[in-house]
Amino acid sequence: MDKLGMVNGIQISERYWQRASSLIPCGTQCLSKGPTQFIEGYAPKYLARGDGCIVTDVDENRFIDYGMGLGAVSLGYHYPTVNSAIINQLNEAITLTMMHPLEVEVSELIREVIPCAESVRFGKNGSDVTSAAVRLARAYTRRDIILCGGYHGWHDWYVITTDRNAGIPPVLEGLTKKFSYNDIDSLRMLINKYKGRVAAVIMEPVGVIHPQPNFLADVKQLAHDNGALLIFDEVLTGFRIALGGAQQYYGVTPDLATFGKAVANGMPLSILTGKAEIMSELENVFFSFTFGGEMLSLASAKATIEEMKTHRTIDHVNAMGKLLMEQGNAIIEKHGLSERISIQGPRAKTLFVYRESPDTLLIKSFLQQEMIRRGILFTSYNYVSYSHKEEQIQYTLDVLEDSLSELSKAMKQNKLVEKLEGKAVAPVFRKA
Ligand SMILES: Cc1ncc(COP(=O)(O)O)c(C=O)c1O
Structure with missing residues (x-):
């Protein structure tokens, strides 16, 4: 060296x-x-x-x-097969006026590898898809409270729970509550307190500390018993812990899941996926933006996932x-x-x-x-x-x-x- x-x-x-x-x-x-x-x-x-x-x-x-673009560069910088895929796509087009077949191809790949993925949408940042998941869960359940555990991005619904919450109307404060990881009672307490109002539990399935035996399954049960959805925020764990994410590694399938970072080896792409019945509510929820479907990132994701599959x-x-x-x-x-x-x-x-x-x-x-x-x-x-x-x-x-x-x-x-x-x-x- x-x-x-x-x-x-x-x-x-x-x-x-x-x-x-x-x-x-x-x-x-x-x-x-x-x-x-x-x-x-x-x-x-x-x-x-x-x-x-x-x-x-x-x-x-x-x-x-060891920063690796904050965990986004999963295969390595200047990675030959991914770079070639991006360059080939660059020679075709970056972003067009209609949809591109890559949206379909990458969605199919996601469905193949992620256990909960029956239907798929894309965003650019992790925050796009965690926020979309929250809006979708509220629309689907017709409820308003979100219980969260972990970090979920820069949008109002989450940042209101942190110290750095300048610029966010205090009225939002009551709508997102935090529970403690590996502490099912802290979740139960909130679910009971807001009975009939909890739309979803959104959480990182694992941070550094592994879940205690049955913790993730218990969270899912508790959420479902109370009519709430379980969303795994796999922006960090996805395409890193296992090809199918933490949900595959720990054997607990959520209703919805979000991915980002590692999936496109450094290109900006995030994923909202989950049960088709819930995802179909996106027909009514607004989740749409100019660079949705941008193709360099999709080409990169396709090459990255293929590389992950082929070379384990x-x-x-x-x-x-x-x-x-x-x-x-x-x-x-x-x-x-x-x-x-x-x-x-x-x-x-x-x-x-x-x-x-x-x-x-x-x-x-x-x-x-x-x-x-x-x-x-x-x-x-x-x-x-x-x-x-x-x-x-x-x-x-x-x-x-x-x-x-x-x-x-x-x-x-x-x-x-x-x-x-x-x-x-x-x-x-x-x-x-
Ligand atoms: C678990 C988790 N969720 C969401 C996000 C937000 O992703 P982004 O910074 O791409 O918006 C992050 C970012 O670090 C994250 O680690």
């Missing part, structure tokens, strides 16, 4: 940032990609390109990436995630840090989890700094792709070993602050 890590500094990144800061509110289009999630002053801010699992920043520093890419991703998690945790333990840090996952995502304490963000930042220094770009949410092979995982583990050694030295000397070469990262903007 050519040299990875901070070789050239971040001058060009910083120049772009100066231009952006008076022009682009928040400086970024996506909070998770913005500089608060990386050590400001040390980490690069702008990436220029990717190849496989390697990304190159605008200053020509190279890294093994998800098995590889999970094997590499397991290797990273198991060996990484052994290294953490060797350095006496397992009380503070652990690697969890690894199916949906691989997470470095830090025990909450006043210096948590400092520890997280210091470890990120040392990993970036040595050529590993990792963020709060990390994803292994099909392009991460054993060689890159081994390299990552070697870097982790050296970085943890620096971390434990700095902690013992009480020099974390002194040795941090930039601003500590901020908490992730969302808690899920």
Whole structure:
């Protein structure tokens, strides 16, 4: 492997940032990609390109990436068969005035691989389809309350439940309520409290912690006993945990499900799917937009799903995630840090989890700094792709070993602050 890590500094990144800061509110289009999630002053801010699992920043520093476009790049950057499919489609048309056969072909593929998929619609972002699912559930049940668990995107119905809810009319507050994962009583309590009003339970079937035995089946039963729909938000788990998503992996089929991220290897495509009888209510629900059916993303999804089927890419991703998690945790333990840090996952995502304490963000930042220094770009949410092979995982583990050694030295000397070469990262903007 050519040299990875901070070789050239971040001058060009910083120049772009100066231009952006008076022009682009928040400086970024996506909070998770913005500089608060990386050590400001040390980490690069702008990436220029990717190849496989390697990304190159605008200053020509190279890294093994674990952000992978926030989990969207499931096979790898610049992936040959997917790129060819996109280029072939580009030569035909990007978006047309009528429908395109790809809408039918990709819908058929989705129906083939996703257990609940009897009928299919597409969106562009995950938020499009979670919001469509909620509107559809309200229309189908003629009820108004939504119970949710997890993160579901930027639209009003969900963001009203978070701290960052400026601009959303408080009147919406009563319509979405949160329950706790793996806590069936917290769901039961809400269902009883809003008896006869709950349209749907929408949840991520799994985050980092696996569901307790029967939890997902119990949620489904409870929802159905009370006339509510079960929606699995598989924007993150879909095309990652298993080809048929978490619903296939855990054997619980929801009424509706939403997908996004990994399905099109980085192209913007999301999916709303589920039981035909419920989905047919879309005849009455408004869900329609200019770029619905845009074909580069559909061509990319078709090639991505075909690749996943042919090469069983998800098995590889999970094997590499397991290797990273198991060996990484052994290294953490060797350095006496397992009380503070652990690697969890690894199916949906691989997470470095830090025990909450006043210096948590400092520890997280210091470890990120040392990993970036040595050529590993990792963020709060990390994803292994099909392009991460054993060689890159081994390299990552070697870097982790050296970085943890620096971390434990700095902690013992009480020099974390002194040795941090930039601003500590901020908490992730969302808690899920
Ligand atoms: C589970 C889940 N649902 C919905 C969303 C929203 O997707 P998007 O950011 O593409 O709108 C996300 C995004 O991270 C997600 O993780």
